[in-house]
Every structure is written in structure tokens, then in C-alpha cells.
Amino acid sequence: MEEIIKLPIQLGFDLATSLTIIGSLFFVIFRIQRSIKSERSQRFDKQARSVAATQLQLSVDILAKIFVEKVIKTSEKVKSNLVRFNANPSTESLALDLKKDGRLAEVVLNFNDSRASIKCFFEMLHSEKYKIIPVIDAIEDNIDLVATFNEQLHKVEYFHDKHITGISCLLEDIYNLTIAVGIAKNEHFKTSIDNLDAVNESAITKHVASIFFNPDYCYWVRNFVPEEDVSNLETLIKNYSSLKESPDELKSFYYTFCNTLVQSMFDDDNVKYKYFSQVIIRGLSKQDEMNKICKELLVTFSAILKYLLAKDSGSVKVSKIIELYKSESYFGLDKNLR
Numbered sequence: 001m002e003e004i005i006k007l008p009i010q011l012g013f014d015l016a017t018s019l020t021i022i023g024s025l026f027f028v029i030f031r032i033q034r035s036i037k038s039e040r041s042q043r044f045d046k047q048a049r050s051v052a053a054t055q056l057q058l059s060v061d062i063l064a065k066i067f068v069e070k071v072i073k074t075s076e077k078v079k080s081n082l083v084r085f086n087a088n089p090s091t092e093s094l095a096l097d098l099k100k101d102g103r104l105a106e107v108v109l110n111f112n113d114s115r116a117s118i119k120c121f122f123e124m125l126h127s128e129k130y131k132i133i134p135v136i137d138a139i140e141d142n143i144d145l146v147a148t149f150n151e152q153l154h155k156v157e158y159f160h161d162k163h164i165t166g167i168s169c170l171l172e173d174i175y176n177l178t179i180a181v182g183i184a185k186n187e188h189f190k191t192s193i194d195n196l197d198a199v200n201e202s203a204i205t206k207h208v209a210s211i212f213f214n215p216d217y218c219y220w221v222r223n224f225v226p227e228e229d230v231s232n233l234e235t236l237i238k239n240y241s242s243l244k245e246s247p248d249e250l251k252s253f254y255y256t257f258c259n260t261l262v263q264s265m266f267d268d269d270n271v272k273y274k275y276f277s278q279v280i281i282r283g284l285s286k287q288d289e290m291n292k293i294c295k296e297l298l299v300t301f302s303a304i305l306k307y308l309l310a311k312d313s314g315s316v317k318v319s320k321i322i323e324l325y326k327s328e329s330y331f332g333l334d335k336n337l338r
Helices: 002-082 091-098 103-137 145-186 198-212 215-224 227-239 248-267 271-309 318-326
Strands: none
Touching: 002 103, 002 271, 091 103, 091 271, 103 145, 103 271, 145 198, 145 215, 145 248, 145 271, 198 215, 198 248, 215 227, 215 248, 215 271, 227 248, 248 271, 271 318
């Protein structure tokens, strides 16, 4: 009887031991499989980061080359030809320099070269964004890198279209106006805007209107109206594009601008250099801003590269690296030109 009782107990112990061994075996197998998956995931993540870094590096190489060899080179050429005698030239000193033979044409050409370089940069940026955005979109951080990139991209394009292109075009428009006034003076012996014939008046007012009704030129046109009227002028210029459709107030501003500008050119051949220098000084300032915007993009990309290449990148935020890279210890965004 005692043997009969012991038998099921022994069987129970044996069964429990077997289940324990089997459970332990399954646990070991589960841990091994999880470890393999983790290693595969880490290996895949490392490979993915390597591919992403390589892809971003290729884009940075292309853009940095354009920035240094074209954007910076052409803007430095403009500056070296204009401010070699003064880091911050005045309107008067710059006007004197522009009187030299061939100087004005050279400056206009240099600004056009600078505009073309910046256009090349942002067009390449648009092309490379199809490689850049997937890389930065995959990075988990507390900032939206894609939104930041698109904001910087639009800023580059906006500055090119409104300021850099605007400077070059205004220089050309003023130059064309001076040619028209010169023809009226030297070939038709006119001495005043009041005694122009129909042909001369049409040629001159065409150029005056192209300047006056361009909203991007308003920063310069405002110099010819009283300070208290500047706000109204800026508002009206945005809403009307020709003299015919303009309200009386805007027509009054136009005639004041036209008479003052054109008559000053009749009275003094050298006054045009003053007008050119006013636009050029603004152009130099806008070029500096444009260069900084382009450089900021490259610094941001470099910081993202650092994040992708770092072994312990999970402990560092991309935003912190970006701010660090902007500092003087690294790329000196606010101080260094390149």
C-alpha cells in the first residue's frame, strides 16, 4: 500500500522536474532569439545610419563646393572691388569710386555673377532635397528637422528673388534710365524734364515707371517722398502696378519721384553715381545676410552628420549639436565668412 502511494508522488516530482527543465529550455531559447533579433536590429540600425550619413555627406559636399567656390567667391569679388579703401563705405566715397572708367559696368556685372551663384545654390538645394529630407525625417528628436529645413530653403529662395535679384535689376534699371536721359541731353539738346518731346519723354518715363511700380524697389523710391508719406506709398505700391490705374495720391507720389529723379540727372551728370551707391551699399548688406543663410543650412547638415556618425547619439539631441556647431568653437556662423 505504501509503495502504491509513493508511486504517484514520485511521478508528480518527475513531471514537475521535467516541466521545469522544459520551461527553462524555452526561456533560454526565447532569450537567445530575442538577443539575435536585438543584434540584428542594432546591426540594421547601424547600417541604416551609415547609409544615411553617406547620402547626406554627398549632398553636403555638392552644396559646400557651390557655396565656397561660387557664392562666397563672387560676393567677395563684389566687395574687393568696392570696399578695398573702406570696410564700410559711405554713399559719397562709393560714388567717387564709381566715376572711374568702366567701374560702374564692372560692379553691375559682379552683382549679376553673385546673383547667378546664389541661384545655382538654391536650385541645387531643391534637387538635393529629395535625398536630404528622407534622411532628416528619419531622425527622432524634439524638433521638426524637416520643417526647419523647408523654412531655411524658402528663406534662401526668398532672399534671392526679393533682395539679390532686386539689387541687380534696380542697378540695371537706373543705368538704363541714365542712358535715356543722356540721349535726351546730348543728342536732342534737352535741358529739363519740362521741355522733353514725346519720343524722349516716352523713353524716360518708361524706365521711371518700371522703377516706381516695382514693390521690391520701394526701399529706394521712398527716398524721394516726404518721410510722413512713406507708409502710404508702401501700401499703395503693393496694390497698383501702373500709373493709369493708380489713385490720385499714388499719382502724386509718382510725379514727385519722376520730376525729382529725372531733373536731378539733367542738372548733374554725377548724381547718378550717388543713386548707384545707395543701392550698392544695401546690396552689400543683403549679400552678407544671404551668405549667412546659406552657411546656416550647411552647418545644420554638418550637425546632423555628427549625430548620425556618433556611437552614443541617442544621448544627445540634434538641436544641441546644431547650436554647438554654430558657435565660434566650430563653424562660427556669426563671425566667419566660410
